[in-house]
Amino acid sequence: MTTDAKPLTKTEAKRPTNKRSGFVAHVARWAGLSVVQFVLVEYIVSATWRGLYSYRNNYISELGIPFCGPTGNWPCSNLYVLLNASMVLFGVAIAAVGGSWYLVRRIDGRAASFFLVAGAGAITAGVVNQGVNYPIHSFGATVFFVFGNFGLVVAGGHRSLRRSIRTVVTALGAVGLAGYFAYMGGHEFGLGIGTMERIATYSLVVGVVVLSVSQFNATRVPKTLDESA
Numbered sequence: 001m002t003t004d005a006k007p008l009t010k011t012e013a014k015r016p017t018n019k020r021s022g023f024v025a026h027v028a029r030w031a032g033l034s035v036v037q038f039v040l041v042e043y044i045v046s047a048t049w050r051g052l053y054s055y056r057n058n059y060i061s062e063l064g065i066p067f068c069g070p071t072g073n074w075p076c077s078n079l080y081v082l083l084n085a086s087m088v089l090f091g092v093a094i095a096a097v098g099g100s101w102y103l104v105r106r107i108d109g110r111a112a113s114f115f116l117v118a119g120a121g122a123i124t125a126g127v128v129n130q131g132v133n134y135p136i137h138s139f140g141a142t143v144f145f146v147f148g149n150f151g152l153v154v155a156g157g158h159r160s161l162r163r164s165i166r167t168v169v170t171a172l173g174a175v176g177l178a179g180y181f182a183y184m185g186g187h188e189f190g191l192g193i194g195t196m197e198r199i200a201t202y203s204l205v206v207g208v209v210v211l212s213v214s215q216f217n218a219t220r221v222p223k224t225l226d227e228s229a
Contacts, residue, residue, distance in 0.1 A: 028100035032212030034093045035205050041086035044079065051075035056192030060201065061141065065131040067105045078130070087126030094148060095119025097208060106215050107155045118144050142184075145200045148184030149176035152207040169207050176203030 045063045046053040053063070053075070066085040068076040078085075098115025101107045107115075121143025128136045152173030156166050178201030182189070188196060 024100050024103045027096055028104045029212070029216055031093050031100060032215075035063065035090055035208050038086050038090045039202070039205060041082050045077050045083045046107060048079050049075055049077045049134045054192070054194060055198065056194050056200070058194045059078035059130075060129040060194070060197055061125075061137065063128040064126075066129070067131045082149075084126045084129050088123050091119040091122030091126060091144065093119070094122060094144075094151075094208070097212075098151070098157075101155075101215070106160055107158055111151050111155035113157070114147045114154060118146075118148035118151055120126045121145075121147060143206070146177070147181040148192075148204045149180065149200065152176065152204065152211075155211060156207075161211075164212065169211055172203045172207035176200045176207070179203060 004178035042060065042063065046055070049063065050068065052075075059133055060083075062075075063077060064080050064087070066080050068074045095116050096119075098107070098112040098119065101115075102109060102112035121140045124140030125137050125144060126139065126140075130137045150173065153170050154172060154173075156169030156171075158166075161169070176199065179196050183193065183200060186193070
């Protein structure tokens, strides 16, 4: 004896989609805020550096080098692996920002693509530290800086943002790009080469956090999936 299956109600039919949408919205709310961990880890590793580490004169990548010289007494940190892991997490967060925010219609496809590529660059730079293969590490870092800050400039123009937020985010992306190209050109302007690199890095961090805070309420519910970009 067989019985016909009871048809799903409209609510039941939509439930899996709503669960997925809710998960994406949750990721969109928190992925951007998680980038703050990089600044905290950088501080912890720099504080354990053998010798005096200078935010002004030392590169960020130096914190991720495991080699402490042939006799083990050159400046470095035993916590170098934390910096590299933090860079990987930074890349994952930026990529998550690009994918999830696009799905909930808080950035367009261009900004999402920039963030995804930037995330891949950061992951590459974290996995392949400067001491292992400098050209690959440098390439990953370049991709991260350039595409990440370009992503901010593009994302800052989204119509869902208030005018003041648009201005701040776009300006941060522009400052980050200017800082990076000055850093690559060896122009310190009396600030130090480490400072110039951090202008590019921290502009991206702050810009993503500002975007996240400004979109916090907007990404709370999955219904934003139905809004047009």
